[in-house]
Amino acid sequence: MTTQTLQQTQSATLTYDGKSVTLPLVRGTEDEVAADIEKLRAQTGMITLDPGYGNTGACKSAITFIDGEKGILRYRGYPIEELAEKSNFLEVSWLLLHGELPTRAQLAEFTNEVTRHTLLHENFRRFFDALPKDAHPMPVCAAAVAALATFYQEPDSDSKLQETVVRLIAKMPTLAAYSYKHSIGQPFIYPRNGLDYSTNFLNMMFATPCDEYQVDPLLARALDLLLILHADHEQNCSTSTVRMVGSSQANLFASISAGISALWGPLHGGANQQVIEMLERIEAEGGDVQKFVDRAKDKKDNSRLMGFGHRVYKNYDPRAAVLKKSCTDVLSRLGIKSRQLEIAVKLEEIALRDDYFVSHKLYPNVDFYSGIIYKALGIPINMFTVMFAIGRMPGWIAQWLEMRSDPANRIGRPRQIYTGATKRGYVAIDQRGR
DSSP, rough: OEEHHHHOOEEEEEEETEEEEEEEEOOOTTOEEEETTTTHHHHHSSOOOOOGGGGGOOOOOEEEEEETTEEEEEEEEHHHHHHHHOHHHHHHHHHHHHHHHHHHHHHHHHHHHHHHHOOOOHHHHHHHTTTTTTTOOOHHHHHHHHHHHSOOOOOOOOHHHHHHHHHHHHHHHHHHHHHHHHHOOOOOOOOTTTTTTHHHHHHHHHHHHHSSSOOOOHHHHHHHHHHHTSSSSSSSSHHHHHHHHHTOOOOHHHHHHHHHHHHHHHTTHHHHHHHHHHHHHHHTTTTTTHHHHHHHOTTTTOEEEETBOOOOOOSOHHHHHHHHHHHHHHHHHHHHHHHHHHHHHHHHHHHHHHHHHHHHOOBBHHHHHHHHHHHHHHHHGGGGHHHHHHHHHHHHHHHHHHHHHHHOOOOOOOOOOOSSSSOOOOGGGGGSSS
């Protein structure tokens, strides 16, 4: 494919079998360029092959911008570093959903709406009672979100759809906390309207009817920060799943439930759990960080340096830079002398100056420090991915809303290159070999 000067032709030419086809070029606001192949098959009979969709743009989106080479992440144009420092999770949720930062009045109204919808229908208790105690919280949450569609009818107006949006953001922490309480056999703790979003969640997780539980504001802020950093991340596996399911006009509950299931995979949302397991392994083996790094570089060894490198970022993940300071603050407030944090810091120091990791552009990502913070907050490891889902909720919803409002949207239907048997005749069973 040859691309001529964009300013002159705004097209690319693909030549195949002596024939040429002109492909329009689409330029994004950050100068990203895509060749529009929507009519390629109709004009040439060809399709493109792109396993993992690493070079395929499935949509146009105005929500999140990432430049992996430069380590840039922006929500609706706002740098993640500024939002992490100056904003809170519900304000960022509004930004993702509506495209602009809210006014004071808008944020107050939105916060009030979310607060008033945190309570679950009492019949939901029976839903949890029907599940095994040892069920992993992720399928519990996926099933619970899908079950919400049986309690709340599919919206038939914009105002009803807004209620559904609010319900999902409001009830996800309650569902998550209830799934945890169910797994340890403790009674559910009702949400409290006098608490902010993150404080309310921590209270539902760790309070009991017998004991008063006071949430430290610094710890609640650390959780809020984690939710902000996870709120959206462009067209990743789970977000693309939400869009794909929604493209069939499945309702929002069903689409989000599918996204939670996609996030459950260890290659996606489960990565921070793998970081903790790696740090525990290094600690158990005596804490020799350099030895572990050397093993991670050895192709014959199955040791892997978890929390480094990213499918998109070829530079330092900007979210990891924000979390590094928060991690230190949390452990300092709790008075925790964490051997695992010491190992993590040493790992980062070695990897950032090691030629192997530098040449392969393996920099710390958001999972590297988030797991340490979650563990310090008392969040059990099997809940780490659930925390990710709570944070990603506004991003998933914003992507679903954008997809549904796009007049160019079509039901997702990828093509394939068939590699099976060619046409053959049926053979009777008694004529087949043994």
